[in-house]
Amino acid sequence: MDIAVAAVFLCVLCPVLAVVAGIIAVRLGRPVLFIQQRPGLGGRPFRMIKFRTMSEARGPDGRLLPDEQRLGRLGRLLRSTSIDELPELINVLKGEMSLVGPRPLLMQYLPLYSDEQARRHEVRPGITGLAQVTGRNALSWNEKFALDVWYVDHRSLWLDLKILGATALSVVRRRGIDDAGGVGQSLFRGNR
Numbered sequence: 414m415d416i417a418v419a420a421v422f423l424c425v426l427c428p429v430l431a432v433v434a435g436i437i438a439v440r441l442g443r444p445v446l447f448i449q450q451r452p453g454l455g456g457r458p459f460r461m462i463k464f465r466t467m468s469e470a471r472g473p474d475g476r477l478l479p480d481e482q483r484l485g486r487l488g489r490l491l492r493s494t495s496i497d498e499l500p501e502l503i504n505v506l507k508g509e510m511s512l513v514g515p516r517p518l519l520m521q522y523l524p525l526y527s528d529e530q531a532r533r534h535e536v537r538p539g540i541t542g543l544a545q546v547t548g549r550n551a552l553s554w555n556e557k558f559a560l561d562v563w564y565v566d567h568r569s570l571w572l573d574l575k576i577l578g579a580t581a582l583s584v585v586r587r588r589g590i591d592d593a594g595g596v597g598q599s600l601f602r603g604n605r
Contacts, residue, residue, distance in 0.1 A: 414570075415512050419505035426499060433464060433496055440487050441468055446500060451517035456534045459509040461517055462500040466491050495584050501540045513573040514539030515561035518601070525603035526558075533561035536568060543572075546579035550598040 423430075437445040447465040450458045466488035470478045477483065484492075491497040504510040510517070517538035523531075543564045544557040552560075564572070 415505050415510075416508070418512060419502045423502050423506065426502075430499060433491070433499075436487070437465055437491075440485075441465055447497075450520055451538070452520055452523055452534060453509050453517060454534065454537045456523055456531070458520060459504065459517075461510070462503050464491055464497040464500055466497050495580075498540055505540065509537070511537040511539045513541055513564075513576045514568075515542050515564065516545060522601050525601060527604050529562060530558040530604075532565055533558065535565050541576060541580040543576055546576055546583050549583065554599075554601050 434445045445465055447463045448460050449463075451461040453459045467480065467483040468485065468488075470483050472478055488497075501510055505512060514536050515533040515538055526533075542561065544552060544560040547560055548556070
């Protein structure tokens with residue numbers, strides 16, 4: 414079902430994807446896609462594809478500026494509407510992701526998980542998930558991981574359909590996009 418739905422959405426959204434890519438190319442430059450290695454099913458790495466949302470602005474020392482300074486109006490709009498996530502449909506089409514599942518986090522987090530938290534990798538990561546529709550980045554890491562593991566234990570077609578419906582509402586409401594720090598989510602530093 415994931416592959417069929419992703420294929421249909423990619424066909425239908427192709428003009429939108431082309432327009433967004435053009436706007437990003439003009440406003441932020443190239444590349445228009447942000448590709449990063451993330452852990453998938455069983456923690457195996459795959460290359461996740463998203464639209465780029467941040468500039469490459471650098472300080473006098475040549476280092477990238479902090480995220481909050483590189484994320485402009487366009488990037489905030491793409492993130493708040495989740496348009497930046499649409500290229501992940503390609504990952505779904507390739508079988509690396511599902512429409513619904515725990516969000517793929519950073520590779521560097523793998524050794525930091527408790528055994529229970531690592532269970533989130535027993536299923537394919539998703540474009541959306543229970544944590545995203547429950548509070549997104551406004552949730553603590555422990556709350557997100559608890560929701561991810563609950564999803565793993567209770568996943569079903571009906572639950573996936575409910576999460577997809579709730580995702581549409583979350584995108585419209587634009588809540589929980591940033592954590593208390595202001596941009597995206599804070600880094601996971603392990604269990605203390």
